[in-house]
Amino acid sequence: MKLAVVGGGSTYTPELIDGFARLRDTLPIEELVLVDPAADRLELVGGLARRIFAKQDHAGRITTTTDVDAGVADADAVLLQLRVGGQAARERDETWPLECGCVGQETTGAGGLAKALRTVPVVLDIAERVRRANPDAWIIDFTNPVGIVTRALLQAGHKAVGLCNVAIGFQRKFARLLDVSPSEVHLDHVGLNHLTWELGVRLGGPDGENVLPRLLAEHGEAIAGDLRMDRRIVDRLGVVPSYYLRYFYAHDEVVRELGTKPSRAAEVAAMEKELLAMYGDPALDEKPELLAKRGGAFYSEAAVDLAASLLGDGGSPVQVVNTYNRGTLPFLPDDAVIEVQARVGRDGAAPLPVPALDPLYAGLIANVTAYEDLALDAALRGGRDRVFKALLAHPLIGQFDYAEGLTDRLIAHNREHLAWA
Structure with a gap:
């Protein structure tokens, strides 16, 4: 079995490698x-990856390349975890959305x-390169925004499933609180994706x-x-919203907070610099504790489970x-991409009834889905008007003047990445 990780130079990658080694x-x-x-990053991460495999007696071979075509050739599955820019x-x-109060x-x-x-x-x-190399290969997308990216892949006819670590994080957290195995x-x-609620937590299975x-x-x-929300919100809802719902339920509070401290990106950049220095230590042969603060907790377990189910019989039959x-969800189009429990196997993922x-x-789901429709259209066809409409449709924006100002800022800050700008 051959797997390729596009974005393999990410500081996330040792978390993934550790999971591959433990769950071989x-x-x-x-x-x-x-x-x-x-x-340069790839050399550091690749060296640590090989040492992790060696320490855990994994017989698999790890190679690195800057050539996408060479890397995905004959791969059975390709994991995408890239960050453009x-x-x-x-x-x-x-930072620039804060200038408009968003x-x-x-x-x-x-x-x-x-x-x-x-x-x-x-x-x-x-x-497309993956499809040319092996049309039967599965693409597992961990690249954000996962919902929009996965929909783009599926609409283009690719064998793709999107993955996020929010659900497995809740599963592990609730298992600890209940003192049971996560599998229960x-x-x-x-x-x-990033707009979910835990409506129930069941012991033993769906029923x-x-x-x-x-x-x-x-x-x-x-x-x-843990959600950084007022307990009254959780008690009033009677469910557990994802952390990302804080941006909706406490938007103005979050905007004020973000304006008074360094960005998360700045924190992560400093952390990545420290992590890469650690990865260059030839004595390091395990993922460092600092990596847990980088984000992506339990990503490796979720990725292994999904890949194992898509490629064989080793994974869990039901996964988020x-x-x-x-x-x-009958109020959404059939081709909307949702994040739910699904039965996963060699033929892909089939959502379970909700x-x-x-x-x-x-x-809120319907509103954000409408925004995602417009966002994908803007991503595929470009144009200032399409960007503006997507921003106007987003429930966190929704005002003409905000959308106008944000459109100009978005294009100005991303011109080098937008072929049409």
Whole structure:
């Protein structure tokens, strides 16, 4: 089995390598190729990756290349974890929206649209290269904004499934609070990527006892604290929203907060510099503790599980993924991409049925889906008017003057990545 990781020079990658090494019985990789245009980073990450495999007695071969075509040749699956424009573009995404009084964030709002516009064309080019190399290869997308990027891939006819670590993070957290194995925890996880709610937490499987009320009663303060939300929000909803719902439920508070501290991108850039220095130490043969602060917790376990199910029989039969709606949420088009529990196998992902949703959730899902339609159109066809319409449709923007100002700023800060600008 051969896997390729495009964006393999990311500081995330040792987390992924550690999972591949530990879970080799689930996903028996014979060859792993790390692909990245940044040769200097790739050398550091690749060296640590080989040492991690060696320490854990993994027999697989790890190679590196800056050539996408060479890297994906004959790969059975390709994982995408790239960031077009790097941390510098991310920092801009997190700052210029604040000038208009809107949240600055890399996957939500105006910053998220900028990232989609930069990313979708690059990902589609890579996917075409994958298809030419092996039309049967699966593409696993971890590149944000996952929902929009996955929809672009699926609409272009690629064998693709989107992946996010939010659900597995909740699963692990709830398992610790309940003192049970994560495999015993099933989430009623519903929504769009970075716009989801845990409507239930069931023990033993989809039909198991819903222990969410007990979790909220006994651990509500800790759960709300991890989300950085007022506990009253969680108690009033009676469900657990993803961290990203904070940008919707406390938008103005978040904008004020973001204006008083360094950007997350600046923090991550400093952390990456330190991590890369660590990766260059030939004595280091395991992922460093600092990596946990970088983000992407449990990404490796989720990626292994998904790849194992798509390529064989080693993964869990039911997983939270991003895939076509196909009538699961009846108020959305069939080709909308949703994030729900799905049955995953060699033929891909099939969403499991979801109970009728409260309008409180369904309305926001429908609104953001409409924005994602317009965002993808702007990413595929370009044009100032399409960018403006996407921004105007976003529920975190929604005002003419805001959308006008943000459109000008987005284009100005991303001109080098927009072929049409």
